[in-house]
Amino acid sequence: MRFIIDHDLHMHSQISDCSSDPLQTPQALLEYAKENHLSTVCLTDHYWDTQVPGASWWYEPQNYDRIAKALPLPQDEQVKFLFGCETDMDKFGVIGIPESRFDDFYFIIVPLSHLHMDTFTHDLPQNDVPARARHLMERLDHFLAAKLPFHKVGIAHFTCSLIMLDNKQYLKVLDMIPDDVYARFFRACAEKGCGIELNMELSELKDEKIRPTVLRPYKIAKEAGCKFYLGSDTHHPADSEGAMERFNLMVDALELTEDDKFRLI
Numbered sequence: 001m002r003f004i005i006d007h008d009l010h011m012h013s014q015i016s017d018c019s020s021d022p023l024q025t026p027q028a029l030l031e032y033a034k035e036n037h038l039s040t041v042c043l044t045d046h047y048w049d050t051q052v053p054g055a056s057w058w059y060e061p062q063n064y065d066r067i068a069k070a071l072p073l074p075q076d077e078q079v080k081f082l083f084g085c086e087t088d089m090d091k092f093g094v095i096g097i098p099e100s101r102f103d104d105f106y107f108i109i110v111p112l113s114h115l116h117m118d119t120f121t122h123d124l125p126q127n128d129v130p131a132r133a134r135h136l137m138e139r140l141d142h143f144l145a146a147k148l149p150f151h152k153v154g155i156a157h158f159t160c161s162l163i164m165l166d167n168k169q170y171l172k173v174l175d176m177i178p179d180d181v182y183a184r185f186f187r188a189c190a191e192k193g194c195g196i197e198l199n200m201e202l203s204e205l206k207d208e209k210i211r212p213t214v215l216r217p218y219k220i221a222k223e224a225g226c227k228f229y230l231g232s233d234t235h236h237p238a239d240s241e242g243a244m245e246r247f248n249l250m251v252d253a254l255e256l257t258e259d260d261k262f263r264l265i
Contacts, residue, residue: 003228003256007265008033009107010086010156010231012060014069016045017058017222019235026073026081033079036146040080040264042107043070044231045084046070048096056120059088059103082106082264086156088114091122093142102149107264109197109231110153112139113160130224132164133176144192151265152190154195154229157200160213161201168172171213182217187226195262196221198250201241218254227262228254 013022025073033041045067047061073081084107087096095110102108114121115132124131143155163170189196196218204214218228230250232243254260 001258003036003243003251003258003260005230005251007038007042007230008086008232008234008243009040009042009082009154009188009195010044010199010233010237011041011108012045012086013043013070014232015062015070016235017044017062017247021236023237024235026070028237029234030074030076030079030081032204032234032237032243033081034076036125036244038079042082042084043073044084044086044107045070047087047133049087049098049101051100051101052094052096053099054090054094056090056094056117058117058120059096061087064104067112068104084108086111088117088121089142090120093139093145095143095146097148099147107150108148108153109156110143110148111156111160111162112143113157113163116165118160126167127169129164129169129172130176132169132174136163136173137177137181140181143183144188148194150194151190154197154231155189156197156231157199158196158217158234159200159204168210171210174213174217178216179216180219182220183224186221186226188216189221190225190227193227195229196226196256197231198228198247199215199233200250201250203247205246205253211253215253222254222256222260228260229262 048055233239
């Protein structure tokens with residue numbers, strides 16, 4: 001059976017600094033879920049815990065007390081609305097959630113592709129593509145070595161343009177990572193049981209030149225036995241409008257079935 005589009009496990013509310021949109025409320029996210037017949041959604045505001053040293057100036061105020069202000073989440077008979085978070089990894093491989101907080105979240109996502117945060121996630125030259133590729137591969141190893149509850153962890157937007165924004169240089173970074181590196185990484189992810197997020201831009205999915213580059217890691221992940229979940233990464237109400245089209249294109253491009261779905265226990 002074709003992969004059923006029944007969830008969105010990466011959504012932000014106005015609590016995230018990169019949203020700060022008064023219309024982006026938990027209730028609005030619930031309405032989006034109902035309108036699109038989703039049975040499970042997850043709030044994943046940005047978060048770095050005060051118990052973990054090294055927060056950047058941007059992450060420091062986005063602690064647990066702040067994101068917990070969204071609780072209790074609105075509920076509906078049609079939709080299960082979960083409380084999660086999007087934490088991060090700094091340049092040393094430290095992830096911003098302590099073990100004491102694991103049980104506070106139903107789902108935890110980690111963006112290995114957040115390389116737009118100079119000095120926090122890297123100390124690399126601005127235009128050095130090979131250095132960026134090497135650093136991204138190091139982050140893969142740091143993730144696998146982390147102490148995390150992998151059964152409820154997802155890797156957010158793996159092929160995100162934030163890897164290197166200038167002139168779509170992120171595509172060159174992705175192309176520099178060999179197939180065997182991807183295969184080793186994703187086999188380990190499959191063994192640990194973490195989910196791989198499908199979250200690509202519509203322009204990427206429709207561009208015949210770009211699409212092979214952004215799809216390659218996910219195709220290798222599928223071959224390695226990884227399980228996938230969908231994430232819109234919505235920050236504003238308008239972001240949700242094209243989510244279903246993106247979800248359908250990604251599912252079809254990877255020929256996913258229900259057997260390929262990541263399921264939260």
